[in-house]
Amino acid sequence: MKDVRVAVLGASGWMGKVHTMAYQTFPHFFGDSHGKAKVVALVEGNSSSAQELSERAPDAKIYKTWQEAVNDPDVDLIDICLPDNLHYDVAKAALLAGKHVFCEKPLADTAEEARELADIARDKGLITRVGHAFPRNPVHDLAKELIDAGEIGEIKLFKGCQHIDVYGDPHAPYMWRANGDLAPTGIVGDTGSHVFSFMEFLVGNVTSLIADNYITAPKRPVVDGLAFGEVPELKGDEEWADITNPDGSNVLCRFANGARGLVDFSRVATGRKFMQGYEIYGTKGSLVYNYDEINRIRFYSNNDGVGRRGFREIDVGPEHETFQKFSPLPNFAVGYNESKIIEAAEVIKSITENQPMWPTFENGHHICQIIDACMESSRLNAWVDIK
Numbered sequence: 589m590k591d592v593r594v595a596v597l598g599a600s601g602w603m604g605k606v607h608t609m610a611y612q613t614f615p616h617f618f619g620d621s622h623g624k625a626k627v628v629a630l631v632e633g634n635s636s637s638a639q640e641l642s643e644r645a646p647d648a649k650i651y652k653t654w655q656e657a658v659n660d661p662d663v664d665l666i667d668i669c670l671p672d673n674l675h676y677d678v679a680k681a682a683l684l685a686g687k688h689v690f691c692e693k694p695l696a697d698t699a700e701e702a703r704e705l706a707d708i709a710r711d712k713g714l715i716t717r718v719g720h721a722f723p724r725n726p727v728h729d730l731a732k733e734l735i736d737a738g739e740i741g742e743i744k745l746f747k748g749c750q751h752i753d754v755y756g757d758p759h760a761p762y763m764w765r766a767n768g769d770l771a772p773t774g775i776v777g778d779t780g781s782h783v784f785s786f787m788e789f790l791v792g793n794v795t796s797l798i799a800d801n802y803i804t805a806p807k808r809p810v811v812d813g814l815a816f817g818e819v820p821e822l823k824g825d826e827e828w829a830d831i832t833n834p835d836g837s838n839v840l841c842r843f844a845n846g847a848r849g850l851v852d853f854s855r856v857a858t859g860r861k862f863m864q865g866y867e868i869y870g871t872k873g874s875l876v877y878n879y880d881e882i883n884r885i886r887f888y889s890n891n892d893g894v895g896r897r898g899f900r901e902i903d904v905g906p907e908h909e910t911f912q913k914f915s916p917l918p919n920f921a922v923g924y925n926e927s928k929i930i931e932a933a934e935v936i937k938s939i940t941e942n943q944p945m946w947p948t949f950e951n952g953h954h955i956c957q958i959i960d961a962c963m964e965s966s967r968l969n970a971w972v973d974i975k
């Protein structure tokens with residue numbers, strides 16, 4: 589079995605570190621059942637981290653520009669952990685160079701770009717993947733099994749949310765995430781896309797929606813050198829930059845299968861360090877998920893006897909193949925970084941077996957259509973159809 593040779597782009601950033609760790613770590617849990625990988629190149633524009641990168645992956649080439657990795661004949665997979673505005677250009681160049689591509693979310697700035705990427709990948713027979721890792725926690729496989737087995741009947745309502753508070757404080761600093769040039773869809777592509785990935789995975793396609801995007805603080809201080817989420821003590825002489833993409837949105841949507849959706853997400857929910865959840869109501873039962881109990885799904889069934897009905901708490905456990913890779917006992921939490929390890933293992937399995945796995949660029953395109961529709965709907969103040 590040959591190693592899939594991986595280049596990680598944006599290697600010093602949060603996702604760059606997590607993805608590099610995931611390739612290095614997944615064989616520890618999965619053996620060679622998902623194939624083998626080797627990180628052969630790390631790309632990082634910030635040159636101050638070159639030494640740290642060499643220590644992290646001693647055999648890897650260190651590049652400063654993404655073009656060097658895309659043009660490297662010894663690279664099979666380009667893994668894009670760069671700011672959103674670079675995803676389309678880099679993914680397109682990589683696919684045209686014949687590389688498989690794993691791209692962080694959102695896949696592209698527009699659905700049109702995402703469509704083009706999915707088409708190139710299909711025509712060239714390349715494996716693609718988008719970094720919607722949250723639904724890859726095995727607890728959501730359990731939710732999907734219950735839905736697919738008809739245990740909750742026909743889905744009538746999806747309620748979903750994701751909130752953080754990094755921008756709750758009006759003095760929280762300006763960063764690329766708040767710059768409409770570098771992250772054109774703001775929180776909609778950032779956090780909204782995670783909720784949309786649950787919708788895509790568990791409910792199906794959205795046909796129309798109305799969104800109310802909002803900005804809470806029109807300007808933020810420019811303070812360099814802070815970690816994501818850190819709020820500075822202001823000196824008073826800071827430059828203030830315009831916030832040019834949304835901080836939050838409330839969305840109503842309709843699904844192709846007749847279900848309705850009610851979704852909200854933001855980066856300004858003061859006190860919410862990371863709030864994520866969904867409630868799915870069907871004609872025979874319901875499912876409720878809350879990230880704070882990361883491996884637990886609550887399941888209500890009308891099949892239970894009258895007088896005995898209520899939500900039962902199910903902790904996904906080792907009877908689920910993927911969970912079992914990490915722990916022989918339930919409730920030994922499989923968390924965020926593990927979901928990225930599962931994701932990396934699945935990317936390598938896809939390439940090794942030439943089998944696409946959810947979420948491919950096709951799914952990433954559907955999610956970009958929802959993002960586009962949110963941006964357009966909020967601008968028009970009207971319902972928007974998704975074709």
Ligand SMILES: NC(=O)c1ccc[n+]([C@@H]2O[C@H](COP(=O)([O-])OP(=O)(O)OC[C@H]3O[C@@H](n4cnc5c(N)ncnc54)[C@H](O)[C@@H]3O)[C@@H](O)[C@H]2O)c1
Pocket residue numbers: 597598599600601602603604631632633634652653654668669670671672674692693694719720721778
């Ligand atoms: N799936 C998830 O849960 C998740 C979580 C966080 C971020 N993301 C996505 O991952 C991507 C990266 O986010 P992050 O939080 O890691 O950002 P980050 O700012 O921590 O990292 C980005 C890195 O890219 C480098 N970089 C920027 N431009 C470059 C260029 N032209 N050439 C080479 N290097 C360059 C930066 O120096 C930085 O090290 C974004 O698209 C974001 O939406 C996904």
